[in-house]
Every structure is written in C-alpha cells, then in structure tokens.
Amino acid sequence: MRPYAPLASTAVALAATSACAHDTVLPDTTQEAVCDDGIVESGEACDTKSPGCYACGVVPGWTCANDVCSPVCGDGVVGTGASCASPHRASGCDMTGFWAVRETDYERDMVLQSVQTSSNWYLYELAQSGDGFDVVASMDCGVHVSGSATVDYSPGSLRGMLHANPEDGSGPHGVRHGSSTAVGGGCNVSLERWYFLRALDPSFLPADFSDDPPLSSMPPLPSVGDPVNGPDDPPGATDPDGDGFKGLGFQVTGFISGLRDEAQRIWKQYADVPGAPSPASAMTFAVPGAIDVQLSVLHVSQCGTACDLLKAGATVATDIQPRITFSFIGLALDGARTSSIVVNRPGANPDDDLTTCANVRLMLPHDPSLPPGYVASSPNGP
Amino acid sequence: MRPLSIAFTLSLAAAALLPRAAQASPLIELAGPVGGNAGVQGVVSGPGAASTYFNPALLADADDGVLLGFSLVSEQMGITLQGRNGGDVPAVVSGRNILVPAPSGLQPLPNDVVPTQWLQQGCPAGTQANQCPAPGFGARPRQGQGTSGVTRSYLVLGLVKTLVRDRFTLGLYGMLPVSSFTQAQAFYPDEREALFSNSLHPELYGDRLTAVSIAFGAAFQILPELSVGAAVSLALSSAATSQDYIQDATNYSTLLTNNKVSTTVDVAPTIGVRWRPTSWLRIGGTIHAPESFDVNTTIDSTLPTGTESGATQKNVFDWMPWQVALGAEADVVRRGRERLSVVGSINYGFWSQYLDRHGDSPSMYGADLAWHDTLSGAVGLRETYRSGRAFLDFRYVPSPVPEQVGRSNYVDNDRFGVALGGDVGLHLPANIRPGFQVFADRLIPRSNQKNDARVLDELPDGAVFGGTHDPVSGAKGLQTNNPGWPGFSSGGWIWGGTVTISVPL
Numbered sequence: 001m002r003p004y005a006p007l008a009s010t011a012v013a014l015a016a017t018s019a020c021a022h023d024t025v026l027p028d029t030t031q032e033a034v035c036d037d038g039i040v041e042s043g044e045a046c047d048t049k050s051p052g053c054y055a056c057g058v059v060p061g062w063t064c065a066n067d068v069c070s071p072v073c074g075d076g077v078v079g080t081g082a083s084c085a086s087p088h089r090a091s092g093c094d095m096t097g098f099w100a101v102r103e104t105d106y107e108r109d110m111v112l113q114s115v116q117t118s119s120n121w122y123l124y125e126l127a128q129s130g131d132g133f134d135v136v137a138s139m140d141c142g143v144h145v146s147g148s149a150t151v152d153y154s155p156g157s158l159r160g161m162l163h164a165n166p167e168d169g170s171g172p173h174g175v176r177h178g179s180s181t182a183v184g185g186g187c188n189v190s191l192e193r194w195y196f197l198r199a200l201d202p203s204f205l206p207a208d209f210s211d212d213p214p215l216s217s218m219p220p221l222p223s224v225g226d227p228v229n230g231p232d233d234p235p236g237a238t239d240p241d242g243d244g245f246k247g248l249g250f251q252v253t254g255f256i257s258g259l260r261d262e263a264q265r266i267w268k269q270y271a272d273v274p275g276a277p278s279p280a281s282a283m284t285f286a287v288p289g290a291i292d293v294q295l296s297v298l299h300v301s302q303c304g305t306a307c308d309l310l311k312a313g314a315t316v317a318t319d320i321q322p323r324i325t326f327s328f329i330g331l332a333l334d335g336a337r338t339s340s341i342v343v344n345r346p347g348a349n350p351d352d353d354l355t356t357c358a359n360v361r362l363m364l365p366h367d368p369s370l371p372p373g374y375v376a377s378s379p380n381g382p
Numbered sequence: 383m384r385p386l387s388i389a390f391t392l393s394l395a396a397a398a399l400l401p402r403a404a405q406a407s408p409l410i411e412l413a414g415p416v417g418g419n420a421g422v423q424g425v426v427s428g429p430g431a432a433s434t435y436f437n438p439a440l441l442a443d444a445d446d447g448v449l450l451g452f453s454l455v456s457e458q459m460g461i462t463l464q465g466r467n468g469g470d471v472p473a474v475v476s477g478r479n480i481l482v483p484a485p486s487g488l489q490p491l492p493n494d495v496v497p498t499q500w501l502q503q504g505c506p507a508g509t510q511a512n513q514c515p516a517p518g519f520g521a522r523p524r525q526g527q528g529t530s531g532v533t534r535s536y537l538v539l540g541l542v543k544t545l546v547r548d549r550f551t552l553g554l555y556g557m558l559p560v561s562s563f564t565q566a567q568a569f570y571p572d573e574r575e576a577l578f579s580n581s582l583h584p585e586l587y588g589d590r591l592t593a594v595s596i597a598f599g600a601a602f603q604i605l606p607e608l609s610v611g612a613a614v615s616l617a618l619s620s621a622a623t624s625q626d627y628i629q630d631a632t633n634y635s636t637l638l639t640n641n642k643v644s645t646t647v648d649v650a651p652t653i654g655v656r657w658r659p660t661s662w663l664r665i666g667g668t669i670h671a672p673e674s675f676d677v678n679t680t681i682d683s684t685l686p687t688g689t690e691s692g693a694t695q696k697n698v699f700d701w702m703p704w705q706v707a708l709g710a711e712a713d714v715v716r717r718g719r720e721r722l723s724v725v726g727s728i729n730y731g732f733w734s735q736y737l738d739r740h741g742d743s744p745s746m747y748g749a750d751l752a753w754h755d756t757l758s759g760a761v762g763l764r765e766t767y768r769s770g771r772a773f774l775d776f777r778y779v780p781s782p783v784p785e786q787v788g789r790s791n792y793v794d795n796d797r798f799g800v801a802l803g804g805d806v807g808l809h810l811p812a813n814i815r816p817g818f819q820v821f822a823d824r825l826i827p828r829s830n831q832k833n834d835a836r837v838l839d840e841l842p843d844g845a846v847f848g849g850t851h852d853p854v855s856g857a858k859g860l861q862t863n864n865p866g867w868p869g870f871s872s873g874g875w876i877w878g879g880t881v882t883i884s885v886p887l
Contacts, residue, residue, distance in 0.1 A: 021458035021874040023528035023581075026465040033468060033856065042468020043856035045843075057853055142850070155849020351488060354851035361852065 060341045060359040075335030088281040093180045093187035095133045098329035099124045102364035105291045105322035107314040109148050116147030119366040135167040135176040137346045141357035146368040154249035156241030165196045186277030189287050193269035199238050199248040200263050221296040228307045247298035258303025258310045264295045270324045286325040327363050407702035408590035416538045417449045417882045421762050421775035422801045423727040426666035426709030431540025434553035437654035437668045438599035438611025441551040446887040449540030455878035456533040457587045464869040470498035472856040483844040495840045524865050527579035535560040556596035565589040566699040568739040572789040576863035585792045607658040614649040623680040662713040670705040674698050696741040703732040721766045728759045733782030747790040753782040772804035788836035791866035799823030820879035827873030834860045
C-alpha cells in the first residue's frame with residue numbers, strides 16, 4: 001500500500017460528504033401524444049375532425065394552420081375566399097384530370113364467414129371528350145383489408161403491381177373507357193368492366209373484353225397441392241413481388257399472421273344507378289358497381305402454427321354492393337396542387353410512384369364501416 | 383555525482399517513465415500554483431517550484447528546495463436537465479425501414495436514430511415485436527451516467543535548483559493523481575451521446591483533471607532586475623490501429639484482431655519574463671503554447687463476404703489554448719520585517735480555437751456557437767511577516783462557451799473564486815516550511831434554452847416507410863434524443879486545498 005493512501009482515503013471521504021453536487025432531471029411536461037384528443041401534440045400536424053386531417057397528419061391537397069384545415073384551391077379547384085370554402089371542380093361533369101380512386105368491396109373469410117372490407121386504391125388520369133372519357137394513365141396503389149384479419153400488399157407487391165393491368169392502352173386490351181353525362185343537376189358516371197390479373201400471365205384473360213365474359217368461362221387458375229410446404233411451380237403463375245414464391249404476396253396480420261401468396265383474377269365495373277346521379281362538380285363522389293373475384297392460394301409462409309388458417313382465402317360478399325370513390329386531385333401536373341400529390345409523371349420513377357400512391361391512400365383513407373343498414377352478423381346480409 | 387544531482391536525475395527519469403505525462407495545463411491551471419505564496423497569480427507572484435509552469439522566469443528568484451504537497455480538488459458541478467415536452471423518436475424507427483428526405487431524394491434513416499423508449503427503458507431481448515436480439519438494448523436514461531460530483535486527490539512535487547548562482551536555475555513541478563491515475567473519456571456534445579451515456583458532462587473538468595501533470599523549466603537572469611525563463615510540458619500523441627476480421631457480426635467473442643499502438647512525444651513550451659523596474663514593483667508575463675493529448679484510432683475491418691472497411695477516428699483530450707498572461711505585484715507596506723503587497727494579473731486565452739474530445743470545433747454547430755476567447759483576471763494581497771507568509775486572492779474566470787441554443791451541449795460556467803493560504807518557516811533540527819492553501823470557485827449558475835429549429839430533427843417531417851412510402855406517424859415537428867433538449871442548467875462549486883512542506887536544499 002502506498003504510504004499516502006490512508007491519508008488520501010480519509011481526505012476524500014471527508015470531502016465527499018460536503019458540498020456534493022447532484023444532477024437532476026426534471027419531470028417531463030407532456031405525456032405521449034394521443035391522436036384524436038383534439039390537442040395538437042408533439043409529432044402531430046393536426047388533431048381535428050376534418051377531412052383534411054387524417055391520423056393527425058395533413059391530407060394531401062389540404063392545409064392545416066392552427067389546427068383549422070382547409071382545402072387548397074387552384075388547378076381546377078375553386079372555392080370561396082382565402083380558405084377555399086365550399087371547394088368544387090370548375091369543370092362540372094368533365095372528368096378530365098388526375099383522380100385519387102378507392103374501390104371498396106366486401107368479402108367473407110372462409111373460416112369465420114365474417115365480412116371484411118377491402119380498399120383498393122388507384123391513381124387515374126382521365127381525359128374526357130363529349131360524354132366519354134378515357135384512362136390516360138393509371139397506377140395500382142395498393143390494397144388494405146380490415147375485418148377478421150388485416151391484409152395489405154407486401155412492400156414487394158406494392159412496388160410490383162404499380163403498373164400491372166394497364167388501363168391506358170399500353171397493354172394488350174386497349175384503353176378503358178368511361179362516361180360522365182350531365183343529367184338532372186348531376187352526372188351519370190360509369191366506368192366499363194375491366195379485368196385484372198394478379199400474379200398470372202396474360203393467357204388467363206381473353207384478348208377481347210368487349211362481351212364481358214364471366215370469370216368462370218376462362219381457364220382455371222393454377223393451384224398447388226400444399227401451399228404450406230410446397231414446392232410447387234404452377235404453370236402460368238408469376239412472382240411480381242419478387243419474394244421467390246409464385247403468387248402475389250399479401251401480408252396478413254391480426255389473430256393470424258403471415259405472408260400469403262395468391263393468384264387472382266378479377267373484374268370490376270361501376271355505374272350510377274339511373275335516377276341517382278353523382279353530384280356535379282363534386283370534389284369527391286362514389287359510384288356503385290359490381291365485382292367478381294377468383295383466387296388461388298399458392299403459398300403461405302411466416303405463419304407459425306396458423307398456416308392452415310392462413311391458406312384459407314375469402315369470397316366476394318355478393319350481398320354488399322361495392323363502390324368506387326373518386327376524389328379530384330387537379331387538372332395537370334404543372335399545377336401546384338396536383339404536383340404536390342402526383343409528384344412525378346406516373347411511370348417515370350418507381351420511388352416517386354410510391355410516394356404518389358401514398359398520397360392517394362391518404363386522400364381517400366380506408367373506411368372499414370359497412371353500408372348503412374347492413375347487419376354484420378348475418379352471413380347473407382340484411 | 384552529488385546527491386542533489388542524483389535526485390534531480392531520478393526525478394527526471396521518473397517523470398519520463400510515467401505512463402501518460404504532461405497534459406500539464408488543465409489541472410494545474412485550475413488548482414493554481416502550489417507553494418511559494420503565489421496564490422492564483424503565479425505569473426508574477428511566488429516565486430517557487432510552481433513558477434516552472436506559471437512563469438519560469440520567476441525561478442531565478444526562487445530559493446533552492448524541494449516541495450511536497452497533497453492536494454484535493456473537488457468538482458461539484460450539478461447539471462439539471464429540463465423535462466422533455468414531447469419530441470420522442472417513435473418506436474417504429476426500430477424497424478429500420480424508414481426513408482427520409484435528402485437533397486438527392488429519399489434516403490434511409492441513419493442507423494444512429496433509435497427510439498426514445500429504448501433509451502429510457504431499454505429493449506428486452508427476444509424475437510417478438512418490441513424486442514431486440516439478445517442480449518437486448520440496455521436502458522440509458524437521461525443523465526443517468528453524469529460524471530460530476532467527484533473529489534480527486536493529488537501528490538504535488540516541486541524542485542528548484544540553482545546551477546549557476548544569480549544566472550541559471552532549473553525547476554520541476556508536477557501534480558500526480560493519487561487515485562484513478564489517468565482517464566481520457568470521450569463523449570459527444572450533441573444528440574449522438576444518447577447512444578452512449580445519454581448524459582451531459584462538464585466540458586472543461588472531469589477527465590481533464592486526471593492527467594499526470596509535469597513541467598520542466600529553467601530561468602536565466604540577464605540582469606538583476608530582468609530574467610527570462612522557458613519551460614516545457616510533454617504533449618503525447620498516440621495512434622492505435624486495430625485490424626479486425628469479423629467472423630460473426632452478432633458475436634464479437636469470435637473477433638480476430640491485431641492491434642498496434644504507437645506514441646510520439648511532443649513538447650508544449652512556455653516562455654516567461656520577469657522584470658523588476660524598482661525595488662517595490664515586480665512585473666511578469668508568460669506565453670503558453672497550446673497543448674493536447676491526441677489519440678488517433680484506426681479500425682480496419684474485414685467481413686467474411688470479403689468486404690473491407692476502415693476509418694480513422696481522432697480524439698483530442700486536455701486541449702489548452704494559446705494563453706498570454708501578465709501580472710504586477712507592488713509592495714505597499716515595507717516596515718521592518720513586514721511586507722504587504724498588492725497583486726493583480728490577467729490572462730487571455732484563445733479558446734475560440736478549441737477542439738473537443740472528438741477533435742471537432744464547436745463552430746461546426748454554427749458560427750454563433752463557436753467558443754469565445756476569454757480574458758480572466760485576479761487581484762489579491764500578499765503579507766510577509768518574519769518567516770510567515772500569507773495570501774488572499776480573488777479571481778474571475780469567464781466561460782468561453784456561449785449559450786447552447788443548438789445541437790451542442792457544452793457544459794461550462796463562469797467562475798468566481800477566492801483563494802487563501804500561507805506558510806511559515808520553522809527552524810527545527812532541519813529547516814522546513816509547512817503551509818496550506820485552499821480555494822473555492824463558485825460556478826455561477828447559467829441556463830441554456832434550446833431553439834428547436836437548431837436542434838437536429840432526427841426523424842424529419844417527410845419520413846416515410848420504405849416499402850410503401852406511407853408517412854411515418856409522429857414524424858411531424860421535432861423528434862430528438864439530444865439529452866440536452868429542451869434545455870439544461872448548471873452550477874455548483876469547485877473547491878480544493880493543499881497542504882505543503884518545503885525543504886530547502
């Protein structure tokens with residue numbers, strides 16, 4: 001022991017008992033932010049009941065100053081005053097311009113037979129001449145299903161499906177047409193039947209859609225014997241999400257979870273019911289329609305002990321009418337309003353396309369509610 | 383060889399073998415000169431062994447002798463962090479699948495951004511959601527690893543020897559930590575520190591007070607009223623290279639490594655002058671060169687994939703600036719064997735050139751956050767009566783650190799202090815001069831309030847999920863783990879004392 005150690009120890013002990021400093025951390029002044037409590041807290045851009053504020057974030061095409069949200073005018077949108085009150089389209093029934101589109105349909109899972117609400121988003125650029133319009137550009141902006149399970153495109157699927165099933169004439173089936181006709185103070189809007197493939201090669205559709213063939217008239221979808229253990233390589237199936245398994249990957253979460261790769265064939269068509277037109281010049285309106293779906297589960301993974309449940313698919317709930325909801329973005333990409341939502345010409349850059357699609361989903365968020373009057377517990381509806 | 387020469391030679395050899403010598407300044411500057419009745423104004427007052435560092439020219443007037451002392455320096459700086467008012471980095475960033483806006487488009491969120499919840503509560507080991515791979519992420523709550531409130535003890539050694547009478551004198555002065563011999567503790571002064579201690583630390587104390595501090599010097603008396611002196615303190619520069627082969631990035635116990643360490647020695651000079659224009663007035667001045675302890679660490683890693691990566695990190699410890707000091711001491715009473723004098727001194731420190739422990743200049747946080755040069759000063763009295771001496775000094779040392787309104791969290795305070803002490807010559811069987819001195823510096827309380835716009839938003843508003851580009855909830859506004867946000871304050875005391883005994887040679 002060093003000779004001065006006792007002296008040092010004594011002196012240090014004495015010193016340590018006096019004039020000691022302490023570090024202090026004062027209590028935090030706010031609790032964790034809670035969305036929908038009406039208070040704009042840290043991390044929130046807004047917290048008010050307004051279509052311009054969703055999940056405490058500002059919806060594209062809106063501004064929220066001091067938690068008061070108002071739409072952005074211009075670029076084909078007109079309103080009153082600086083706050084753009086009562087916004088509407090300047091073009092009446094003319095559908096020309098960019099649109100955020102959400103298709104809502106309903107399914108029943110094959111395990112519990114409970115109703116699930118499905119949203120499928122698109123970006124459309126439309127060009128109208130006379131009473132008819134054509135799809136000039138389109139993008140598949142994703143899927144979200146709520147109910148007994150939550151289902152989304154996997155990230156790979158979202159990227160892989162962006163420009164699948166083209167409706168703008170760049171594919172083998174020409175241009176998808178629609179119409180918007182002024183009638184009785186409103187607009188009769190329709191969008192012709194169109195066929196979609198997910199993870200299937202084009203041979204699973206007829207070359208000509210014009211006679212509206214039923215899905216049952218087409219070649220059967222590829223199938224596999226054991227989606228859990230594979231490995232099957234069904235002919236005709238593709239792997240658009242690049243996950244190494246044939247089929248389009250859907251991420252399932254909820255009481256079961258995992259990744260389900262499916263092949264799907266779908267048609268959809270929409271038209272206003274005679275006598276019940278859509279409001280003219282409306283920024284957002286919905287048109288009823290019809291849908292049919294065929295699917296084949298090709299592979300399930302990341303599902304632990306629930307793989308047998310996961311491989312069970314869903315069927316269309318034919319007793320609940322689907323609808324398509326249009327929300328006007330703006331007339332042209334050089335407009336400030338439009339370019340803040342459609343950040344680049346569709347197809348020019350995949351990352352920009354994903355950003356545009358995220359904006360589309362925010363403009364028309366998923367609405368899990370069932371149509372008024374529908375009793376959810378009834379397998380066959382009201 | 384004469385015994386004295388042997389002792390002096392041994393002293394030099396011992397100093398040369400110290401494991402880490404010569405960052406003299408931070409500790410010695412704070413404690414002030416020990417012995418010689420110099421108070422805290424060694425530039426002109428003394429003389430004694432401590433003049434070796436504070437003004438080597440004064441060695442010409444010092445009596446030959448050996449100085450031994452035992453010192454305590456207690457660093458009692460309290461840091462108070464304001465409570466956070468939101469600003470948490472959400473847990474979702476742990477998924478490492480977030481893109482943030484950058485000039486070149488969306489880029490991955492940097493991996494040094496972690497959820498605030500992890501810092502405060504940790505992340506348990508496991509494979510489920512909200513769990514981390516084993517062994518998990520340890521909690522490091524704010525200011526949980528503060529480093530102030532430490533009392534350190536030192537052994538003081540001094541030696542003065544005249545080699546040529548009235549011409550040439552040598553000096554040695556040093557302070558050796560008794561416990562926790564030396565430390566060099568780097569920390570980041572910004573949000574990056576959240577990944578380590580998640581705490582704020584006093585910038586100019588702490589490990590800067592643990593260096594073995596040694597200075598050697600000599601004085602040459604040109605005229606009876608004029609002498610000059612020079613001293614050096616050794617400045618070390620270390621380089622460490624670690625060549626690693628990483629067999630398993632999740633298990634570093636399998637790491638293969640070869641290390642190489644080299645150290646070079648540099649000297650930081652001090653020059654001084656002493657002028658006595660009249661019998662009652664003494665004037666002294668010094669220039670201290672900057673010094674630091676530099677450590678350059680190079681890591682060259684190779685992965686089994688064949689990927690090789692290397693980088694060199696620079697650490698700078700115990701940095702001291704150019705300093706220019708000037709002082710004057712005047713006798714106001716000379717009556718028989720009593721003498722009373724007044725003394726005053728100033729010191730200009732070029733702290734605007736400061737380099738922190740990571741070798742960064744504070745100006746990297748903004749021109750207005752660069753440190754300032756400082757002008758400190760002291761005044762005091764010296765009383766000599768018969769063989770007894772005493773001093774009383776007051777000093778003011780401003781902080782070079784501006785208010786920390788941005789990313790940086792340099793913690794420092796202005797100091798106002800008092801020092802007093804004395805010694806007496808005793809004629810026992812041997813002539814000895816015991817003494818004591820104490821000082822207490824008040825760290826004048828100060829607070830720092832952050833400007834949110836100048837704090838790094840670790841999760842920018844435009845953050846989106848990589849797979850879908852959906853916006854990240856909770857990204858609006860400022861999210862930061864900066865431990866100093868939204869503000870902090872500091873204050874306290876630094877005090878110390880020394881008992882000494884001088885033995886003439």
